[in-house]
Amino acid sequence: MTNQTTEAAMTRVATSFAADFATATEDDWRAAAEAALKGRPLESVIRHRTMDGVAVAAIRPRSAPSPIPGRAPGSRWIALSRIDIADPAAANEQALEDLNNGASGLALAFLTPGDGHGVAADTLDRLDQALDGVLLDLAPLYLEVVPFEGRAAAALVAALIERRGIAPSDTYICFGLDLLRDLARTGTLPRSWSDMGGRAAGVVQGLRARGFTGPVFSIDARVSHGAGATDVQELAGAIASATEHVRALVANGVDLETAADAMSFAFSCDADQFATIAKLRAARLLWAAWRRESGLPERTVHIHAETSRRMMSERAAHTNLVRTTIAAFAAGVGGADSITVRPFTDALGAADADARRLARNAQAIILEESNAHRVADPAAGAGAIDGLTDALAETAWMLFQQIERDGGLLQALTSGSWQARIADARARRRSAAATRRSPVVGVSEFPEAGETLHVPPSPPHVSRLPQVVPIAGEIGEDVAGFDALVAAFLNGSSFADVRAASASNPSVSATPLDLERVAAPFERLRATNEAATPRPAVYLALVGPIARHSARAGFVRNLLVAGGLTAIDGPAGATTEANVAAWTESGATLAIVCGADDGYAETGPDLVAALAAAGATVWLAGRPKEGAEALSSAGVSRFVAAGDDALAVLHDATTLASAQNAPALGGVS
Structure with missing residues (x-):
């Protein structure tokens, strides 16, 4: 059968198959959706505004497909496995297992002194051990470097490539430098910005002279994301940071095109699927516009995506598997060139073999079963995503221009204006979490009572320090200094030796960005209350x-579990006298009345008054449409309902409940 005959037959089959489905108009779809919503307004579901004020319309007409150039059509993204086990031998075992079971590259995290997370690859021998058996001409590397030690890490890796006799041009290594990210993390530059620019230029020139072609910089929006930044702030901050770095390189002798080509970007991807897809696509539009404005030819840029740590939870940690899978899929559809999936136990501070296997397999399943990588820009032509992409890009470009008018990102960091912008977004994000407009499943919504945290054991740390191999003289900031670093590592020197030979003269400071997971405030309160003796209890x-009290009682119980408080159920449908007796026996100081509005109207004021007269602080579940004034007069000091600041409610409940006598736990629920 000829190709033409086969195509004709397939067309007939497709046409016949499509004819089996009734043609539906948008009005038909809306009518069906409204019926499913049972009276809830459809517009509130399909339209909203982001924290940046960007309008999101979930239903829009199909747009003309116009793929955004990025990852080559049909090519897989690099499925990176994060290697962060301190012991080089254990790290190597994990790296080989991951590469042999689905990973196509490694995100190598260097050990931060005093942190404990990351590979202790601070000498050439240790790095060689950690990467023993890894074919570096086949497996790409993404370096997660210690603040301001990117130059040393780059030199160490260059030394390893030289030791192994591999042609640098045969490797693909993202070296991970970002000076402003490091400033935002630590609050101090070790040298002046001019000196740091010279140091960065030396790295670029040294690596290019050796034949390395991978991006030297990874302009990292993950720190801003972790501090609570909006999508637009992440995008604008990344472009502004790249601009500062390119300027610094050009000022130190690197030509503009080489400086721009040395850039790549790193973004966090979260479980807001469509926003993540649009954010990564918008990043490509922004960088393409930046290159045009700079008079440079079009060239795609490497975009790395990592599942957001901000969205992870300690509690109900398995729910992280859903979040990270959605995020990884969105990053792949959004065109990421490389993706790292954090293990689901990441918020607990460690990951065992199972957690790492699941993180690795998430990408393997997405690649093999979704086949999203086989299409050039799968979201192109989807009106809702195209519209959101354009809106994010336009809004981020305006913010980038504002940052530039105000002196650039370095000025914004040192003045504190950038941190203030992010702090405002973080406050709004925390409010949304506290009021549960943005609930965290397993933490603020549907928490599991009696949950025990199973924290994976941390792998052993490396205590033995490498032999001291002093470096003669001070290491310069230029390309000669970079070459001297490579030679020093080949001679056996360590990162500690490099620090000793690199004079520090801090002259630039900024307030560090404060990183916090969205779930953390709930988890801290819950951990404190669950550890207390006696544990705070509420009657x-x-x-x-x-049938009349279960809905509101269930609401209150779940709320209390989210804060680590014990709920002591009184007798169902009991008399006022029996309730007062049960409250007295419970030892609690706080009582929450739970029932239906008609029950409140009938017996509520008498019950509230009796409990208050006995010494209880009385709250009531819900906001009755009628009779609220009478209930308040009887002694209700707070009405607890959906939409409240749940975190504030729980803190206040904790304060009151902590004054209790030891409760009778027989009625605990």
Whole structure:
């Protein structure tokens, strides 16, 4: 059968198959959706505004497909496995296991002194051991470097490539430098910005002279993301940071095109699927516009994506598997060139073999089963995503221009204006989490009572220090200094020796960005209360039979579990006298009345007054449409309902409940 005959037959089959489906108009779809929502307005579901004020319309007409140039059509993204085990031998074992079971590259995290997370690859021998058996001409590397030690890490890796006799041009290594990221993390530059620019130029020139072609810089928006930044702030900050770095390189003798080509970007991807897809696509549009404005030819840029740590939870940690899978899929569809999936136990501070296997397999399944990589820009032509992409890019470009008018990102960091922008976004994000407009499943919503945290054991740390091999003289900031570093590592020197030979003269400071997971405030409170002896408890006065009080009682119980407080159920449908007796026996100081509005109207004021007269602080679940004034007059000091600042409610409940006597735990629920 000829190709033409086969194509004709397939067309007939497709046409016949499509004819089996009724043609639906947008009005038909809206009518069906509204029926499914049972009266909830459809517009509130399909339209909203982001924290940046960008309008999001979930339903838009199909747009003309116009793929955004990025990863080559049909090519897989690099599925990176994060290697961060301190012991080089254990790290090597993990690296080989991952590469042999689905990973196509490694994200090598260097050990931060005093941190414990990362590979202790601080000498050439240790790095060689950590990467023993890894074919560096086949497996790409993405370096996660210690603040301001990117030059040393780059020189160490260059020394390893030289030791192994591999042609640098046969490797693909993202060296991971970002001076402004490091400033935002630590609050201090070790030398002046001019000196740091010279040092960075030396790295670029040294690596290019040796034949390395991978990006030297990874302009890293993950720190801003972790501090609470919006999508637009991440994008604008990344472009502004790249601009500062390119200027610094050019000022130190690197030509503009080489400086721009040395850039790549790193973004966090989270479980907001469409926003993540649009953010990565917008990043490509922004960098393409930047190159045009700079008079440079079009060239795609490497974009690395890592699943967001900000969205991870300690509690109900397996829910992280859902979040990271959605995020990784979105990053792949959004055109990321490389992706790292954090293990689901990451928020607990460690990852065992199972957690690492699941992180690795998430990408393997997405690649093999979704086949999203086989299409050039899968989102192109989807009106909603195209519209969001354009809106993010336009809004981020305007913010970038504002940053430039105000003196650039370095000035914004040292003045604190950039941190203030992010702090405002973080406050709004925390408010959304606290009021559960942005709930965290397993933490602020549907928490598991009695959950025990199973923290994976941390791998052994490396205590033995490398032999001291002093470096003669001070290491210069230029390309000769970079070459001297490579030679020093080949001679056996360590990162500690490099630090000793690199004079520090801090002259630039900034307030470090404060990183925090969204779930952390709830988790801190819960951990504190669960560790307390006695554990704070709250008495629930149940009004009426189960069918009448179960909804609000369930709401209150879940709320209390989210804060680590114990709920002590009173007798269902009991008399006022029995409730007061049960409250007295419980030892609690706080009582929350739970029932239906009609039950509140009938017996609520008497019950509230009796509990208050006995000494209880009385709250009530819900906001009755009628009778609220009478209940308040009887002694209700707070109405607890959906939409409240749940975190504030829990803190206040903790304060009151902590004054209790030892509760009778027989009625704990």
